[in-house]
Amino acid sequence: MRIGILALQGAFIEHEQALQRLGVEFVEIRQLADWQPETLDGLIIPGGESTVQGKLLRDLGLFAPVQAEILRGLPVFGTCAGLLLLAEHLNNDERQHLATMHITARRNAYGRQLGSFYTEAEFKGLGQIPMTFIRAPYIEAVGPQVEVLAEVNGKIVAAREGKQLVTAFHPELTGNDSVHKYFLNMLN
Numbered sequence: 451m452r453i454g455i456l457a458l459q460g461a462f463i464e465h466e467q468a469l470q471r472l473g474v475e476f477v478e479i480r481q482l483a484d485w486q487p488e489t490l491d492g493l494i495i496p497g498g499e500s501t502v503q504g505k506l507l508r509d510l511g512l513f514a515p516v517q518a519e520i521l522r523g524l525p526v527f528g529t530c531a532g533l534l535l536l537a538e539h540l541n542n543d544e545r546q547h548l549a550t551m552h553i554t555a556r557r558n559a560y561g562r563q564l565g566s567f568y569t570e571a572e573f574k575g576l577g578q579i580p581m582t583f584i585r586a587p588y589i590e591a592v593g594p595q596v597e598v599l600a601e602v603n604g605k606i607v608a609a610r611e612g613k614q615l616v617t618a619f620h621p622e623l624t625g626n627d628s629v630h631k632y633f634l635n636m637l638n
C-alpha cells in the first residue's frame with residue numbers, strides 16, 4: 451500500500467508521521483513529476499491554507515490531473531484546508547478548488563474568538579476521539595450521497611462520500627491514528 455501526500459504547503463509532515471506509526475509507505479507530491487497515480491492507493495491533502503494550496507496546485511500543473519484521478523475514484527482524505535479544496539462550494543468565498551465532493555463548507559467558520567480549540571466527540575464507528583481545530587471550516591450542507599461522520603456543536607466536522615473522506619479537524623495532530631486507520635480501511 452502506498453499513499454501520496456500532497457506536500458505543497460501546510461501540515462503534511464504530521465500526516466507522514468501518522469503513516470509511519472501505522473507502517474504505511476508514502477510519497478510526497480511536490481511537483482508534477484511526483485504525480486504517478488498508478489503507483490498510489492490513496493491521496494492525503496493536508497491542512498494549511500486552502501488558497502495557497504489551490505494556487506500552487508494550479509501553478510504546478512497538478513490541479514487537473516489530481517482532480518481527474520479523484521473523480522476516477524482514487525481514495526482521498528482531506529483535513530481542514532484539504533476539506534476546503536475538495537468542497538464543491540465554499541459559501542463565504544467565491545473560490546472553488548477541486549470541488550469533487552458534494553459538500554458546502556464555510557471557511558474560518560468559528561471566528562476569531564474560537565479560532566483554534568480542542569475537543570472530544572463521537573466519530574461514527576470510532577467512538578469518542580480527540581479533535582484539534584485550527585482556524586477550521588465546518589460543513590454547512592451535504593449532498594444526498596454524503597455520509598455525516600461527526601458533528602461538534604451541531605456542525606458537521608467529518609464526512610464521507612464514496613472514497614472521499616474529509617475532516618474539519620486535524621487528526622494528524624492528536625497522536626490518535628484512528629481516522630487514518632479509517633481512511634486506510636476505505637482503500638480495500
Ligand code: GLN
Pocket residue numbers: 496497498499500501529530531532534557558584585586587
Ligand atoms: N483557514 C484555513 C483555510 O481557509 C484552513 C486552516 C487549516 O487547514 N488548519 O484554508
